[in-house]
Amino acid sequence: MLELEAQPLTPKAFAPFGDVIDPRVSDYFHINAGRTRRYHDLARVETLGEKAHTLISIFVSQPVEVPLELRFLERHPRGSQAFVPMHEERFLVVVAPRGEAIEPAEVRAFVTDGRQGVNYRAGTWHAIQSVLGREGEFLVVDRGGEGDNCDEHPIDIRVTLPPGEAFAPTHSEQESTS
Amino acid sequence: MLELEAQPLTPKAFAPFGDVIDPRVSDYFHINAGRTRRYHDLARVETLGEKAHTLISIFVSQPVEVPLELRFLERHPRGSQAFVPMHEERFLVVVAPRGEAIEPAEVRAFVTDGRQGVNYRAGTWHAIQSVLGREGEFLVVDRGGEGDNCDEHPIDIRVTLPPGEAFAPTHSEQESTS
Numbered sequence: 286m287l288e289l290e291a292q293p294l295t296p297k298a299f300a301p302f303g304d305v306i307d308p309r310v311s312d313y314f315h316i317n318a319g320r321t322r323r324y325h326d327l328a329r330v331e332t333l334g335e336k337a338h339t340l341i342s343i344f345v346s347q348p349v350e351v352p353l354e355l356r357f358l359e360r361h362p363r364g365s366q367a368f369v370p371m372h373e374e375r376f377l378v379v380v381a382p383r384g385e386a387i388e389p390a391e392v393r394a395f396v397t398d399g400r401q402g403v404n405y406r407a408g409t410w411h412a413i414q415s416v417l418g419r420e421g422e423f424l425v426v427d428r429g430g431e432g433d434n435c436d437e438h439p440i441d442i443r444v445t446l447p448p449g450e451a452f453a454p455t456h457s458e459q460e461s462t463s
Numbered sequence: 464m465l466e467l468e469a470q471p472l473t474p475k476a477f478a479p480f481g482d483v484i485d486p487r488v489s490d491y492f493h494i495n496a497g498r499t500r501r502y503h504d505l506a507r508v509e510t511l512g513e514k515a516h517t518l519i520s521i522f523v524s525q526p527v528e529v530p531l532e533l534r535f536l537e538r539h540p541r542g543s544q545a546f547v548p549m550h551e552e553r554f555l556v557v558v559a560p561r562g563e564a565i566e567p568a569e570v571r572a573f574v575t576d577g578r579q580g581v582n583y584r585a586g587t588w589h590a591i592q593s594v595l596g597r598e599g600e601f602l603v604v605d606r607g608g609e610g611d612n613c614d615e616h617p618i619d620i621r622v623t624l625p626p627g628e629a630f631a632p633t634h635s636e637q638e639s640t641s
Contacts, residue, residue: 308521308600317591321524326607330517339508339517341545341582341604343486346499367519369602371549402602404519413495422486424547424580424602426519429504 287389287442291377294395294403302380302393302409304328306369306402328404330426331365337430344368344423348454349415353377353444357437358387358410364428368414369402374421375452376414379444383408387438394444410438418452465567465620469555472573472581480558480571480587482506484547484580506582508604509543515608522546522601526632527593531555531622535615536565536588542606546592547580552599553630554592555622561586565616572622588616596630 292298296305308324316323332339358381370376378395381387387410396417397403404426405411414423428434446452470476474483486502494501510517536559548554556573559565565588574595575581582604583589592601606612624630 306519306521306602308523311521313523316522317524320527321522321592323603324521324523326518326520328519330519332517339510339604340504341484341506341508341547342504343484343489343502344494344499345486345491345502346495349498369519369547369549371547372551414499424484425501426517426604 287392287440289392289394289442290445290447291394291396294378294397294401299395299403301382303365303406304404306367306404307400309400328367329365331407332428332430333363333407334430334432337363337428340427340429342425344414344425346414346416346421348418348420349377350454351446351452353415355379355412355442357439358412359435359437360408360410361427361434362408362436363432363434365404365407366425366427367402367404368423368425370399371422371424373399374416375399375418376416376421377444378403379412379442381410387440392442396446418454465570465618467570467572467620468623468625469572469574472556472575472579477573477581479560481543481584482582484545484582485578487578506545507543509585510606510608511541511585512608512610515541515606518605518607520603522592522603524592524594524599526596526598527555528632529595529624529630531593533557533590533620535617536590537613537615538586538588539605539612540586540614541610541612543582543585544605545580545582545603547602548577549600549602551577552594553577553596554594554599556581557590557620557622559588565618570620574624596632
């Protein structure tokens with residue numbers, strides 16, 4: 286069992302795995318006669334292969350238990366996958382570099398601060414969406430098209446939060462059975 | 464001056480112009496062993512022309528005055544443009560059908576309810592982002608690439624809110640000069 290304490294997510298630490306989507310660390314320019322700041326091109330959207338296209342979807346996820354116990358990571362070899370919280374949800378991000386095997390020493394765990402989204406580069410190994418504390422709603426930008434685009438790799442990982450961080454999951458009543 | 468009272472946004476009324484991005488009116492399937500509902504493929508992302516790609520950006524917009532007075536609509540002939548509120552912001556949506564000219568009788572004005580995003584089809588005439596009441600933060604999915612992709616068409620439009628709806632714009636201090 287690999288034991289990891291989640292670290293605060295930063296663009297530098299996450300760079301090998303993809304993009305942090307966060308206007309606070311991004312450049313902008315003004316549009317709309319100065320009314321709007323455009324934080325431009327914050328994530329590399331990858332849709333590889335023939336007949337591929339970009340999808341906009343919404344994921345509504347039940348919160349995870351903490352410590353988070355994982356039995357596998359997954360990857361999407363043909364496309365990137367971006368998650369942006371729609372109500373400042375915080376979530377855990379567990380990743381490993383692209384490649385056929387997962388080297389335990391290279392697995393990283395991060396915790397977002399509620400204003401951050403992430404974009405996993407095509408092929409980056411990652412945990413399923415792991416929202417903290419409450420049901421979460423995320424805008425997701427990923428790939429549609431032909432060809433298998435999801436692999437799983439078994440690995441046992443246990444992720445804890447930094448000292449002082451605590452989330453007690455609360456399940457919404459309508460979804461208590463899912 | 465074209466005078467319009469904004470109507471509540473519905474997928475049916477907006478269908479000629481694009482997509483309403485809203486899980487409440489969309490189908491889903493379960494993923495992640497039942498933990499997540501995926502509301503799948505909610506908007507048609509269009510990136511037309513050579514060397515085009517999908518962008519993920521964030522727009523931070525100052526609120527509009529209401530009634531909203533417009534002098535032009537704009538369009539992006541080579542790509543769709545999606546706006547999804549990141550903090551349940553409400554906004555006005557003013558649109559006209561694709562085509563070289565804007566027929567005043569075909570202009571429509573809508574107001575969102577805070578849970579709705581929109582995706583303008585490539586070529587749909589629309590107002591610049593018009594958030595109500597407070598500074599708004601929107602995830603934007605649109606097109607990058609070669610070629611001109613923004614036209615403006617002059618038209619004078621005045622948009623009011625339905626009776627009982629009122630928003631007093633509040634400008635954030637840090638952006639009072641923009």
